[in-house]
Amino acid sequence: MSVVVVAIDGPSGSGKSSTSKAVAEHFGWAYLDTGAMYRAMAWAWLASGIAIEDTAAVAEMVRRTDLQVGTDPVAPTISVDGTDVSAAIREPRVSAEVSKVSSIQAVRDDLIARQRAVIAAAPGGIVVEGRDITTVVAPDADVRILLVADPQARVARRAAELGEKATGAEVTDQVIRRDRDDSRVTAFTEAAEGVTVIDSTYDDLPTVVGRVVTLVEQTLAEEH
Numbered sequence: 028m029s030v031v032v033v034a035i036d037g038p039s040g041s042g043k044s045s046t047s048k049a050v051a052e053h054f055g056w057a058y059l060d061t062g063a064m065y066r067a068m069a070w071a072w073l074a075s076g077i078a079i080e081d082t083a084a085v086a087e088m089v090r091r092t093d094l095q096v097g098t099d100p101v102a103p104t105i106s107v108d109g110t111d112v113s114a115a116i117r118e119p120r121v122s123a124e125v126s127k128v129s130s131i132q133a134v135r136d137d138l139i140a141r142q143r144a145v146i147a148a149a150p151g152g153i154v155v156e157g158r159d160i161t162t163v164v165a166p167d168a169d170v171r172i173l174l175v176a177d178p179q180a181r182v183a184r185r186a187a188e189l190g191e192k193a194t195g196a197e198v199t200d201q202v203i204r205r206d207r208d209d210s211r212v213t214a215f216t217e218a219a220e221g222v223t224v225i226d227s228t229y230d231d232l233p234t235v236v237g238r239v240v241t242l243v244e245q246t247l248a249e250e251h
């Protein structure tokens with residue numbers, strides 16, 4: 028039996044992680060946060076002392092790094108060479124630097140191969156979220172969604188989530204500047220052909236989850 032793949036892309040703060048986890052949990056499927064993989068490699072790079080300009084050395088470090096990703100949507104985990112970095116990769120210092128690492132093509136090639144291996148090994152189904160899932164990682168996914176929201180809503184959500192852990196300037200940087208940098212290497216600002224756009228600006232999380240679940244159910248019913 029083949030794996031059901033739901034691919035969700037979108038800008039920072041549009042709700043990809045929250046929505047994907049809830050949809051995966053609803054169906055009893057796995058969940059893959061590809062952004063966490065880039066964050067984990069950025070965390071490793073920050074500890075390495077390698078100059079970012081030496082892209083070959085950064086890519087080699089990534090190639091040698093053991094990355095373990097847990098795909099339980101209720102308790103996703105991620106570790107680098109045996110160290111649990113689940114909390115550390117969310118720190119503002121990682122958010123501020125991750126785009127430098129994720130914009131190195133050799134790093135992307137390495138992580139995309141690992142992402143495809145996780146997808147292929149998923150039992151039953153998997154919800155995969157990121158920036159290039161609908162276009163590069165899994166363009167043949169059963170369901171492909173671009174989850175968007177207005178920049179003001181995304182900044183407000185991130186600010187509420189981080190509270191005193193980040194200043195207003197850091198929040199704006201994490202959302203607006205990061206999207207600008209990330210969109211140079213991944214195409215998540217426009218929906219590719221066959222991708223369904225879901226706008227979460229005015230809908231709360233349960234409503235958005237319900238829309239995705241309905242879309243998945245309709246698509247699977249049409250496939251059979």
Ligand SMILES: Nc1ncnc2c1ncn2[C@@H]1O[C@H](COP(=O)(O)OP(=O)(O)OP(=O)(O)O)[C@@H](O)[C@H]1O
Pocket residue numbers: 037038039040041042043044045046062184185187188227230231232233235
């Ligand atoms: N539909 C929604 N309405 C209101 N708040 C939401 C909604 N969806 C998600 N949120 C909240 O917005 C914040 C960002 O959501 P989430 O982390 O899922 O976004 P994301 O797209 O995965 O972001 P990033 O790509 O930066 O990791 C979280 O605090 C989450 O609880």
Ligand SMILES: Nc1ccn([C@H]2C[C@H](O)[C@@H](COP(=O)(O)O)O2)c(=O)n1
Pocket residue numbers: 039061062063065066125126129156157158159160205209213
């Ligand atoms: N498929 C992906 C997923 C993520 N990235 C990059 C871009 C983001 O700035 C960074 C962290 O992702 P987030 O945790 O905010 O979703 O990783 C990418 O290039 N491709």
